[in-house]
Amino acid sequence: MFDVQKIRAQFPILSQTVNGKPLVYFDNGATSQKPKVVIDAIEKYYQEINANIHRGVHTLSQLATDAYEISRAKIQDHINAEHLHEVIFTSGTTHGINLVANGFASIVTKGDEVMVSALEHHSNIVPWQMLCERTGAKLVVIPMDENGELILSEFDRLLSDKTRIVAVNHISNALGIINPIRYMIDKAHQAGAAILIDGAQATPHLKPDVQALDCDFYVFSGHKICGPTGVGILYGKEAWLNKLPPYQGGGEMIKEVTFEKTTYAELPHKFEAGTPNIAGGIVLGTAIDFLNEVGFDAIQKQEKELLQYGTAKLSEIEGLTIYGTGEKTSVISFNIEGIHPYDIGTIVDKLGVAVRTGHHCAQPIMNYFNIPGTIRASFAFYNTKEEIDIFVEAVQKAKMMLS
């Protein structure tokens, strides 16, 4: 039985006060808070089994290697990857996207097209722009409508035999909109294109099944799913990962090195050069266990209630506009007429509420709506309706002070 107070008790940071007020943390889209089990697991790793992995014959190295690989298997199971070696540890979503975009430099040539959407985070735009600059390929953008939803007829029209890869997010970070990726994956494949899904904003809310989705790549970050910063996952289909060249050279990723020629290690090590974030990798497994224990059904139910309650409450404020009204997760991105989002963010912070203000690293979306930014409240399963009440009151006070 889901009991939000019992859940909250497991997150030490949530009982803090900020500026003398109880913390209301609604910036979960930026990073999630960490439960005690995750914090303890980091400490336990360094106190008990810290050693370099995949190389030492000594006991500690074996223990650390085992823990790291057990975590990889947990993640494989979590996302339902067919093979263990299709799960690559990265430093985060940005790293995963850059790894793939860089690899595609050996596939994409002048005249080819690379497709992204108008809803992307900068980290799913810039690496592809860099790829296009390097190769002479063209960046094509799937437009969105005023509800923040991608225009699928345009997507269909823009896809062609020139499209090499489509890179699109599962869920938009700025608006929370859920994209119809199942449809887009099928269409991309029909056109002969590969497709990468940026799951950074989806994985906190749902369990992706990469085989059912049939995507070629799926990337996400550990820190948004109750895990540590500096670790993330790139899932890639075996055939694609074999096809792409290594991203970085170094230790771990080699089979044999001479000055004449180096042969690369098998997957997944081919893409894991150097000593990785070992503690992060291991503890990501702990975080995933934690989320599965809470249960994604319970998480979604709680977040849906918060979204509905928050949307209804905020909508009562005069002059308030919510951006992104399509099917979405627990994100409310909004502005109040005549008031800069920065001003609201500053005042509500004084009242203990943490929200994101600004362009959310998605300037093209802000340009579309012709606004400097929004206030984004993103709820997690450990948030409560009482916190929403505090937030709404804070927004009202800010509005009063600023009008």
Place this chain on the structure above:
Amino acid sequence: MTIKEIQEEIVDEFSMFEDWDERFQYVIDLGKGLPLIEEKYKTEENTIKGCQSKVWVHAEQKDGKIIFTADSDAIITKGIIAVLVRAFSNHSPAEILEADTQFIDEIGLKDHLSPTRANGLVSMIKQIKMYALAFQAKQ
């Protein structure tokens, strides 16, 4: 009045407020009262980077003194820039370059602004000093 005297006056005004909200309300009111910059000066060149909101500062010289005008699309930022304009405008480049900026800490503004926002404040002061330096070099 010298820059130092104006700053002391500002510190005095701010010391009347006990609560953060009164302090902010005063900053907001100062923002509302800031004389408007001419639209033609809201150029990319006059934009200060490092702020979450947009800030424009324009400077011109009159009788050896620098007159600053400024604007921001966010009212709290506008209030902060109004405080700076009041402290520094209508003084000679040398006076501006010599001036201390300690009063920002004393009125509790820096304290009450998060690091990213404080950076915006630092950028504003830097820009004001840069203008003074540029006008001094011209003399």
